[in-house]
Amino acid sequence: MLIFEQAAALVFDPYVLGVILASAIFGMLVGAIPGLTATMATALLVPMTFFMDPVPAIAAIVTATAMAIFAGDIPAALLRMPGTPSSAAYVDDAYKMTQSGRGDEALGAALVFSAIGGLFGSIVLMTLAPALAEVALRFSSEEYFWLVLLGLSCAVFVTPSSPTRGLISLLFGLFVATIGMENPSGEPRFSFGNLELMAGIQFIPAMIGLFAISEILRTVTATIPRQKIPRSDGHGIFKTQWKNLKKYPVQTVRGNITGTALGILPGAGADIAAWISYAISKRFSKTPEKFGTGHVEGLVEAGASNNSAVSGAWIPALVFGIPGDSITAIVIGVLYIKGINPGPTIFINDPQTVYAIFMVFILANLIMLPLGWLAIRGARPMLSIPPSTLMPMILIFCIVGAFAIANSTAGIVMMLIFGIIGFFMEENDIPIAPAILGMVLGPMLEQNFITSMIKADGDIFRFFERPIAGGLGVFTILIWTLPLVMLLLRRRKQARLAT
Amino acid sequence: MIKLSELHLGILAALGGIVLLFASANFAPLPGQAYGAGTMPRLIGWCAILLGCFMVATSLKHLPEMAKPHLADWVRKPRLAFAALACLAVIVFYILFAETLGFLPTSFLGLLALMLVLRTKWPTAILASLATTLAVYYAFSRLLMVPLPRTEFLSFLG
Amino acid sequence: MLRRTLLCTALAFASAAVAVPAMAQSAYPDRPIQLIVPWGAGGGTDAVARILGTLLQQELGVPVNVVNRTGGSGVVGHSAIATAKPDGYTIGVVTIEIDMMHWQGLTALTYKDFDFLAMVNADPGGVMVSVDSPYKTLPDLLAAIKEKPSGTFKASGTGQGGIWHLGLAGWMLSHGLKPDQVTWVPSQGAAPGITDMVAGGVDIVPTSLAEGRSMIDAKRVIALGSMSPERQELFPDAPTLKESVQSDWTLAVWRTIAAPKGLPEDVATKLGVALEKAYNSPEYKKFMTERGFGMRWADGKEATRIVSEDDATLGKIMKEAGFAK
Numbered sequence: 001m002l003i004f005e006q007a008a009a010l011v012f013d014p015y016v017l018g019v020i021l022a023s024a025i026f027g028m029l030v031g032a033i034p035g036l037t038a039t040m041a042t043a044l045l046v047p048m049t050f051f052m053d054p055v056p057a058i059a060a061i062v063t064a065t066a067m068a069i070f071a072g073d074i075p076a077a078l079l080r081m082p083g084t085p086s087s088a089a090y091v092d093d094a095y096k097m098t099q100s101g102r103g104d105e106a107l108g109a110a111l112v113f114s115a116i117g118g119l120f121g122s123i124v125l126m127t128l129a130p131a132l133a134e135v136a137l138r139f140s141s142e143e144y145f146w147l148v149l150l151g152l153s154c155a156v157f158v159t160p161s162s163p164t165r166g167l168i169s170l171l172f173g174l175f176v177a178t179i180g181m182e183n184p185s186g187e188p189r190f191s192f193g194n195l196e197l198m199a200g201i202q203f204i205p206a207m208i209g210l211f212a213i214s215e216i217l218r219t220v221t222a223t224i225p226r227q228k229i230p231r232s233d234g235h236g237i238f239k240t241q242w243k244n245l246k247k248y249p250v251q252t253v254r255g256n257i258t259g260t261a262l263g264i265l266p267g268a269g270a271d272i273a274a275w276i277s278y279a280i281s282k283r284f285s286k287t288p289e290k291f292g293t294g295h296v297e298g299l300v301e302a303g304a305s306n307n308s309a310v311s312g313a314w315i316p317a318l319v320f321g322i323p324g325d326s327i328t329a330i331v332i333g334v335l336y337i338k339g340i341n342p343g344p345t346i347f348i349n350d351p352q353t354v355y356a357i358f359m360v361f362i363l364a365n366l367i368m369l370p371l372g373w374l375a376i377r378g379a380r381p382m383l384s385i386p387p388s389t390l391m392p393m394i395l396i397f398c399i400v401g402a403f404a405i406a407n408s409t410a411g412i413v414m415m416l417i418f419g420i421i422g423f424f425m426e427e428n429d430i431p432i433a434p435a436i437l438g439m440v441l442g443p444m445l446e447q448n449f450i451t452s453m454i455k456a457d458g459d460i461f462r463f464f465e466r467p468i469a470g471g472l473g474v475f476t477i478l479i480w481t482l483p484l485v486m487l488l489l490r491r492r493k494q495a496r497l498a499t
Numbered sequence: 500m501i502k503l504s505e506l507h508l509g510i511l512a513a514l515g516g517i518v519l520l521f522a523s524a525n526f527a528p529l530p531g532q533a534y535g536a537g538t539m540p541r542l543i544g545w546c547a548i549l550l551g552c553f554m555v556a557t558s559l560k561h562l563p564e565m566a567k568p569h570l571a572d573w574v575r576k577p578r579l580a581f582a583a584l585a586c587l588a589v590i591v592f593y594i595l596f597a598e599t600l601g602f603l604p605t606s607f608l609g610l611l612a613l614m615l616v617l618r619t620k621w622p623t624a625i626l627a628s629l630a631t632t633l634a635v636y637y638a639f640s641r642l643l644m645v646p647l648p649r650t651e652f653l654s655f656l657g
Numbered sequence: 658m659l660r661r662t663l664l665c666t667a668l669a670f671a672s673a674a675v676a677v678p679a680m681a682q683s684a685y686p687d688r689p690i691q692l693i694v695p696w697g698a699g700g701g702t703d704a705v706a707r708i709l710g711t712l713l714q715q716e717l718g719v720p721v722n723v724v725n726r727t728g729g730s731g732v733v734g735h736s737a738i739a740t741a742k743p744d745g746y747t748i749g750v751v752t753i754e755i756d757m758m759h760w761q762g763l764t765a766l767t768y769k770d771f772d773f774l775a776m777v778n779a780d781p782g783g784v785m786v787s788v789d790s791p792y793k794t795l796p797d798l799l800a801a802i803k804e805k806p807s808g809t810f811k812a813s814g815t816g817q818g819g820i821w822h823l824g825l826a827g828w829m830l831s832h833g834l835k836p837d838q839v840t841w842v843p844s845q846g847a848a849p850g851i852t853d854m855v856a857g858g859v860d861i862v863p864t865s866l867a868e869g870r871s872m873i874d875a876k877r878v879i880a881l882g883s884m885s886p887e888r889q890e891l892f893p894d895a896p897t898l899k900e901s902v903q904s905d906w907t908l909a910v911w912r913t914i915a916a917p918k919g920l921p922e923d924v925a926t927k928l929g930v931a932l933e934k935a936y937n938s939p940e941y942k943k944f945m946t947e948r949g950f951g952m953r954w955a956d957g958k959e960a961t962r963i964v965s966e967d968d969a970t971l972g973k974i975m976k977e978a979g980f981a982k
Contacts, residue, residue, distance in 0.1 A: 029642070036643060043698040043723075044644065047711035050940065137877075140858035164505065164554050168512055171550065174543050175519065181729055181763075184843040185529055185536035186817040188729075188763070190522065195736055198763075199728020213586075220582040220617060221573035266852055321871020322852050326698060329848070332871070333704050337947045343875040388617035389624070392610045393631050395586060399593050399606075400635055404645045407724045408737075409594055416590045427571055428503050446539045447845065453534050454842050455811055455858060466857075529817065530837060530979075531808065644722045646691055 007355035010055045011363065019056040020063050020360065024367055027064030028375050031071030034081045034208055035401025038068035038310075039326040046330060054338035055356045061334065062357070063364040065327050066118055069270065069310055070372055073110035073303070074379050077103060079394050081212040081401075086274040086306040088207060088436050089158070089298075095215075096294030103383065104376065108237035109244055109296050110303045111372040113252065115365045116245075117304035120256040121263065121311025122361035125318075130344060133319035136264045141455070142463050144267045145448040146472035151272055151441050153479060154279035155434040158292075165430045173438020174445075176201050182443065184450040196410035203439060205402035205411040206418045210432050212398050213419025216391050218426065237373055244300055251281055251301040259305030263312025266324045267448075270309040271440050277305035292431075311361060318342050318354070502569040506558040513551025519544035585616040601650025602640075606632040685745055685924050689720040692914075693741075693749035695734020697727045700846070701868075701950065705778055705912055706750045708944045712935035717927075730754065730816065732764050739770040743917040745924035748774065751915040753820055756968040760975045761818060762982035768964045771915040772925060775932045776960040778945065779911040779953035781885030782824040783866035783895060785878050787854050795882040795901040798861070799832065807835060812861040813842040814850035814868075818980050821847070823971065824884060824908040825863045826978040828898065831906040836978035851878060865910065866892045867949035884908045891949050911953060911967075913960050929957055 030041040041064045049057035072083025077094035097106035159166025180200025181188040191197035255277045262273040281301035282291045313324030321342035323329035402415035456462030464470040526537030573579040589609040597605045610628035639645040692710050696702040710721040726734035731754040738749030759767045792798040815821040826836035844850040847868035854862050872878040880895040898904040975981040
């Protein structure tokens with residue numbers, strides 16, 4: 001108990017609380033602007049944390065990243081401009097809810113379930129960190145290979161319309177991911193000697209193009225003028241969430257667990273967690289046909305999932321100094337500078353600091369609720385601006401966002417090209433989501449396949465030799481073949497009945 | 500733009516796959532391995548060809564109505580087509596001139612032009628363009644340290 | 658913190674407005690400086706650049722903005738530095754990859770396209786194995802590598818043809834072995850390579866020992882050797898290759914601060930002095946030692962010499978190992 005008191009004294013200090021508040025506002029701002037990521041927020045904070053004590057320094061980063069991940073949902077819901085790849089999984093549902101006057105409910109769900117996910121992840125971090133980090137240490141490229149294949153099968157579930165058009169989109173995304181020289185061979189592919197293409201297609205500009213620019217084009221070419229967005233039905237941001245929680249308890253828990261589990265794995269992370277959770281949610285939903293049309297269920301599950309993954313990524317980072325994502329990579333550096341060396345002994349050597357960090361996690365996810373409420377209220381007037389004025393404003397935001405991610409004009413060019421592609425795709429009922437999924441998973445698929453083959457000297461059975469890999473492999477193959485077998489059996493039965 | 504049928508998309512996918520196969524023919528495998536830079540593009544290429552063939556095969560049943568591409572409604576309305584082109588033109592304008600003119604004038608002019616094309620009233624357009632430009636400039640280049648292109652004669656603005 | 662930034666903005670705004678008339682003849686620097694990093698946020702180079710940027714800002718009195726220009730194995734960022742205006746308002750971190758990529762035929766860019774201002778860090782390579790490995794000393798490991806058929810052992814820690822891959826090939830060559838005696842498994846950096854080694858995916862990781870520090874402390878990874886002329890302060894138990902297996906192979910990756918070629922003399926001097934002050938500050942020293950990064954100072958002239966020497970050595974090894982095109 002003494003340790004808890006000491007830890008509490010470290011956290012509930014006016015200076016530390018001030019830092020938490022300021023970095024929360026900062027994170028909210030950065031996250032709400034597409035093109036600026038949670039990683040960027042963390043990197044900008046590092047020079048400032050240098051002059052702080054350990055606890056406020058870590059508190060600043062924890063708070064800012066939690067806020068930034070949630071805030072990415074705000075432009076996603078209002079402007080169809082996902083701030084981060086993890087918001088992209090449910091951007092269409094959130095955006096369509098806003099268009100039909102349920103923007104408050106969409107953002108409220110994103111906010112409340114983000115907080116729930118973050119809290120769940122934090123609790124797992126506090127209680128089970130050492131044991132779970134051990135499990136994460138057993139994952140090698142074979143295991144990740146199967147995991148990625150499982151993720152790819154999500155494409156079937158995130159496709160709202162015809163499966164063939166979904167597959168076209170997925171293949172397009174996979175192809176885009178092969179451009180450049182960031183592949184296991186280090187060979188420049190499809191770059192035509194162009195320096196910027198050698199670096200590969202920048203993910204964020206492509207995403208802004210596919211979603212936001214295509215949406216602007218769609219709005220200005222709409223033959224029937226868009227109806228004004230109905231005023232919010234007055235149910236409030238929080239009120240509807242109690243209902244959602246009661247309606248979707250299983251989804252919430254499932255999202256939390258999936259997100260935390262994938263967050264712990266250093267090779268997975270929040271982006272994949274959101275997609276997989278969205279797909280699981282649709283697969284087991286009673287109303288899968290509503291997904292993608294402005295349905296809150298997927299948002300609840302995937303929203304909880306990506307925030308719990310962010311907390312989960314801290315587990316291998318604290319226990320073994322293994323970065324799960326680029327945020328924790330920066331954090332590990334800060335921990336070392338502050339003399340808190342990550343390792344299994346961190347819980348023994350530095351319990352006050354560790355418990356103080358845990359408290360900050362809880363506090364950050366709680367402070368998210370009022371601040372998020374303010375941010376949602378603050379962003380609302382944007383919807384009452386007429387499209388003739390709003391669209392140009394969004395356009396300039398897109399341009400600056402696409403520039404900001406790598407500070408290069410090439411990002412704007414890519415945004416433009418992908419905007420036209422996205423517009424063409426939507427005119428032809430080709431869904432965009434599978435393309436994004438392909439871009440996220442393509443590089444991982446290639447990396448893990450090629451490296452596994454190198455390790456096995458080309459022996460394909462290596463993919464089943466290690467126990468976890470074997471289990472995952474059999475599971476994946478079952479998921480892929482079971483529907484087919486069922487179909488064949490049913491046909492046979494029908495044929496027999498007919499005779 | 501053009502609205503394509505399942506048949507057209509199938510042909511496009513198959514053609515894309517073939518191009519991809521040819522383009523990746525020269526990628527050497529990793530030293531001492533059967534796999535390398537060409538594996539993934541070839542796999543995607545074959546998948547695209549298979550998918551394309553499947554789409555063509557299934558759509559042959561409905562051949563007459565599948566063969567002719569449709570034009571989207573907005574293409575026939577000059578005002579809407581012009582608006583779409585204007586959006587793209589503003590992005591191109593920014594790409595070409597931001598570096599020489601700097602962010603502030605480029606953004607202001609682009610915003611103003613596009614708002615007027617989309618029929619926002621003059622006074623509103625001027626005010627909104629100015630406010631957006633300044634807000635974006637300060638948020639990005641000051642608070643978030645993004646080096647937006649500078650304008651020499653406006654450098655007193657920071 | 659936000660308030661502080663806002664306050665700074667307001668102050669900068671006010672002072673800028675006052676300073677307009679005086680600006681024509683004001684001395685360098687009178688506006689923000691860009692510090693380009695060719696590698697991503699979160700990596701070691703980014704961390705060094707950010708702390709150095711903060712300290713430079715104090716020395717020079719203008720904001721120093723760290724800008725990540727990533728991709729293409731560093732080619733994009735290095736080109737961005739080299740092609741900028743040589744006015745002192747764009748400088749960057751140039752890393753050892755500048756001595757590799759032109760040999761690989763990725764770019765025509767070489768160290769000759771830069772004016773080097775200082776070298777601020779160097780990290781020697783090492784040899785690490787998992788604690789589960791049957792080999793507990795470097796001679797044991799080397800004997801097994803020699804004895805077993807080529808390709809039995811697998812190593813990882815950077816991309817195909819990356820600096821640590823080269824380091825391993827150079828070490829093999831120094832014993833008269835084939836450069837690909839140990840098969841290279843490409844990874845996206847040292848951390849994934851080390852994780853994979855602990856998971857049992859690969860046998861050896863030859864990156865800088867600093868990258869494996871947390872796992873070494875956690876007794877999951879053993880540092881068998883160091884590719885430096887002397888033992889490293891942070892890892893006194895890791896012998897040098899020379900004392901352990903009589904190999905002359907050494908390799909250290911360094912980070913330098915450089916400007917595009919053609920920087921005016923007075924600007925170069927001013928930046929050099931500011932960098933030296935920043936390097937010698939207690940903050941920088943504390944940061945580097947806590948992170949496990951090696952301290953290494955060389956002024957512009959000396960840095961240019963080291964960079965050009967490494968260019969020749971690495972080129973030679975790359976040709977022998979078959980990396981060069």
